[in-house]
Amino acid sequence: MNKPSNVVLLIEDEPKIRRFLRAGFEIHGFSVLEAESAAEGLKAATFSAPDLIILDLALPDLHGTEVLERLRSWSNVPVIILSVISSEEEKVRLLQAGADDYVVKPFGMAELLARSEAALRRYFKTATESPVVTTGPLSVDLVSRTVSLNKNQISLTRKEYRLLHILATHIGLVVTHDQLLKEIWSGNQRDNIQYLRILVRKLRQKIETDPNHPRLLVTESGVGYRLQARLEDCSAE
Amino acid sequence: MLPGRDPTAALLSHGVIRCLGATKARFLNSHLPNVRQLAKIHAEPDEGRNGGASPWEDGLRSESAFRTDILPLLLSLFAVGLVTAILLLLAQDVAANLVPIAYLIPVIFAATRWGIWPAMLASIAAMAEADFFFFAPVYSFRVDDPQEAIDLLLFLVVALVSSNLASRLRQETEALRRREKEMQQLYEFSRLLAACFTVSDLISAIQKYLSRALKQQVAFFAARADDHFELPQSGWVPMAVQQHVAAMSAAIGGSPCAVVDEPTRDVWLLGLLSSETAVHGLVAVNIGGGSRDAVEIRTRRVKALLDEASLTLQRLDIGKAMEDARLHLQAQLLRDAFHGTLSHELCTPLAAIRGSASVLDSMPAVRQDGRMLSLVEVISDEAAQLDGFIRNLLNATRVTAGGLSPRLEWADPRDIVNAAIRGRARRLAAHRVETEFTDDLPLVQVDSGLIEEACGQLLENAAKYSPSGSTIAVSIRVEQGRVTLSISDRGVGITPDEQQQLGRRSFRSQRHQASIPGSGLGFWIASTFVRANGGTIEISSQGHGQGTTACIALPGSSMNPSEHTALADE
Numbered sequence: 087m088n089k090p091s092n093v094v095l096l097i098e099d100e101p102k103i104r105r106f107l108r109a110g111f112e113i114h115g116f117s118v119l120e121a122e123s124a125a126e127g128l129k130a131a132t133f134s135a136p137d138l139i140i141l142d143l144a145l146p147d148l149h150g151t152e153v154l155e156r157l158r159s160w161s162n163v164p165v166i167i168l169s170v171i172s173s174e175e176e177k178v179r180l181l182q183a184g185a186d187d188y189v190v191k192p193f194g195m196a197e198l199l200a201r202s203e204a205a206l207r208r209y210f211k212t213a214t215e216s217p218v219v220t221t222g223p224l225s226v227d228l229v230s231r232t233v234s235l236n237k238n239q240i241s242l243t244r245k246e247y248r249l250l251h252i253l254a255t256h257i258g259l260v261v262t263h264d265q266l267l268k269e270i271w272s273g274n275q276r277d278n279i280q281y282l283r284i285l286v287r288k289l290r291q292k293i294e295t296d297p298n299h300p301r302l303l304v305t306e307s308g309v310g311y312r313l314q315a316r317l318e319d320c321s322a323e
Numbered sequence: 324m325l326p327g328r329d330p331t332a333a334l335l336s337h338g339v340i341r342c343l344g345a346t347k348a349r350f351l352n353s354h355l356p357n358v359r360q361l362a363k364i365h366a367e368p369d370e371g372r373n374g375g376a377s378p379w380e381d382g383l384r385s386e387s388a389f390r391t392d393i394l395p396l397l398l399s400l401f402a403v404g405l406v407t408a409i410l411l412l413l414a415q416d417v418a419a420n421l422v423p424i425a426y427l428i429p430v431i432f433a434a435t436r437w438g439i440w441p442a443m444l445a446s447i448a449a450m451a452e453a454d455f456f457f458f459a460p461v462y463s464f465r466v467d468d469p470q471e472a473i474d475l476l477l478f479l480v481v482a483l484v485s486s487n488l489a490s491r492l493r494q495e496t497e498a499l500r501r502r503e504k505e506m507q508q509l510y511e512f513s514r515l516l517a518a519c520f521t522v523s524d525l526i527s528a529i530q531k532y533l534s535r536a537l538k539q540q541v542a543f544f545a546a547r548a549d550d551h552f553e554l555p556q557s558g559w560v561p562m563a564v565q566q567h568v569a570a571m572s573a574a575i576g577g578s579p580c581a582v583v584d585e586p587t588r589d590v591w592l593l594g595l596l597s598s599e600t601a602v603h604g605l606v607a608v609n610i611g612g613g614s615r616d617a618v619e620i621r622t623r624r625v626k627a628l629l630d631e632a633s634l635t636l637q638r639l640d641i642g643k644a645m646e647d648a649r650l651h652l653q654a655q656l657l658r659d660a661f662h663g664t665l666s667h668e669l670c671t672p673l674a675a676i677r678g679s680a681s682v683l684d685s686m687p688a689v690r691q692d693g694r695m696l697s698l699v700e701v702i703s704d705e706a707a708q709l710d711g712f713i714r715n716l717l718n719a720t721r722v723t724a725g726g727l728s729p730r731l732e733w734a735d736p737r738d739i740v741n742a743a744i745r746g747r748a749r750r751l752a753a754h755r756v757e758t759e760f761t762d763d764l765p766l767v768q769v770d771s772g773l774i775e776e777a778c779g780q781l782l783e784n785a786a787k788y789s790p791s792g793s794t795i796a797v798s799i800r801v802e803q804g805r806v807t808l809s810i811s812d813r814g815v816g817i818t819p820d821e822q823q824q825l826g827r828r829s830f831r832s833q834r835h836q837a838s839i840p841g842s843g844l845g846f847w848i849a850s851t852f853v854r855a856n857g858g859t860i861e862i863s864s865q866g867h868g869q870g871t872t873a874c875i876a877l878p879g880s881s882m883n884p885s886e887h888t889a890l891a892d893e
Binding site: 100102103105106107109110113144170173174175191192193194195196279280283284286287298299300305307308 | 679681682684703733760766
């Protein structure tokens, strides 16, 4: 985290959840704002200009999806959704509506922090634009379009690089199947998820130490893929 | 039957043709096709009938017909004779002009009692007898006085007209009475039907009512899936009817038809028993033989009953649909309540516990103190276990409420298994998990969330029923075009007896009930999820103490992975 004190806004109606979230974020150097309803949350998002919003889906006055849509109409601040056991469709819908990521309750603080940091990194990167994304042994230079594994340059096909590029610009965040298909196969292959599966398989053969147990390019069941920001994230869940 | 509407049938019904004998009847057979069957029934001796026909039906035929058809004619003649005798006895006291009026008494009596034909006979006989005994010259049919001739003719006209009127009145009264009886029968029948709640109830009610109350033979042909009818389970049906039914198809909207069984000359009415949506079967009713009138009346009655039965069927259909909808709604409400309220009520505190423990876990003060750290780990582990139980309960309600609709999508089986292992990492921490995936695995078209959950359940069971430190082997292979995920443990194994009961919900082996915690839902959920994806699940064990292997077989992609590769890279 480059910024000394990022401001996180918690929009969550359960006081006990807010209490541990506040503690967790404060330990990791965040300043925390709290809102216990959607109205209050939207107001705080407008006036306090937080760097990150943690949004609970089940709010008493307005559904979280609605809050997200309203936020997205004027702001691109990173939003991470908290939800009780939700279906894959709902996750995809939320991501398409502009959420940066989601965490399903019950969750560990480490998981939420990892997502938060990834979202913030992406949010600030658009301003500073660091050309090299590094995770574990893998580094992707977005300017020279080169990929190296353990400092050795590897060659990827055009589509493999495109896939890696999208994931690297969203490092630590989930990217939906739809988004990947749309950006890699524009045109008539957009609905063919089989192609994406095979492309991921091929990319894993090149970048993963053990392609059968991927640690960098991980699958989010029914939702999409994620390029892990740190290798220990794999075991944190 | 009103006079003049169908003279031949009228003649038949009043026994005139019977008097003519077989020759005339045969003549009628060939010339009047509409009464051929009925005429034959009347003209030929009654034999070879089956024993099931009712005595009431028999009354319309053979020897008893004598009483119903000839007797009224004789009685009406007798009544006229009686009046003549009385008039002769009182000849001194009765004025001659009262004689024709006195003769109107037997005529009207015959008309109201026996109908038009005996009354007409009585009229003619009365005129003849009046002329013979009371009009000059006496004891001769000759009439000398023109005034008296006019009187006699006038009498005849009055007698005929009043007998016609009186017999009409009689017919209408009879019709009313008959209709009232039919209504009463229909009412009784509908009360019987009101107590029916299933189609089989209804069929047995129809059979019981027609055979007991109306003493008619009934057979029920159930509709088969191929739009034809099955032979009846009970009751005798003549060959002709069977053949006719075999040629019919069970289409909605068919109208009843009649079949004549040649050997017995019984008319069988075949009526479809159908609601608006389905044909349930066909009812064959023996209407019997007898006069055309009698057959018509019984046909009408049976048709009314069948109509009533069809209405009841529709009611049952609606009732069943409503009951289904009610149950579905209840299940859905229960599921929604569980998913909404309960999951929220259970998951929120659990999320606070788990989250708080994870924050504590990261605090330097806790990390430095071994005792505090181990306590925090206990909280985290137990919270994770509780979370697993809640998830199982939610899954079970999803299955029982019928809310399982897999979202099929092409997925890499390795991703599914890896996700399942990662999801159960905490439960598998004490075991060594070995994986073996063959190269070039095809994709599977499944709901990866459901299969991941099923794998997770099996992994959890493997960890639960095998000693800590033992190996759990997970492999993915392709066998006969199907992708097989197998999970083997080196644990207690299962006995053949337990194996048979495995698919049952909440089944838990007696051996483990005291020692290993669990709800018995895990395997049931796993197998339901796998089946919902078109897969199969199998548990095998060499026996007690030999470990257990669970295999999930899923339909694989027919496309070779290398073909995909070529396409994906285009």
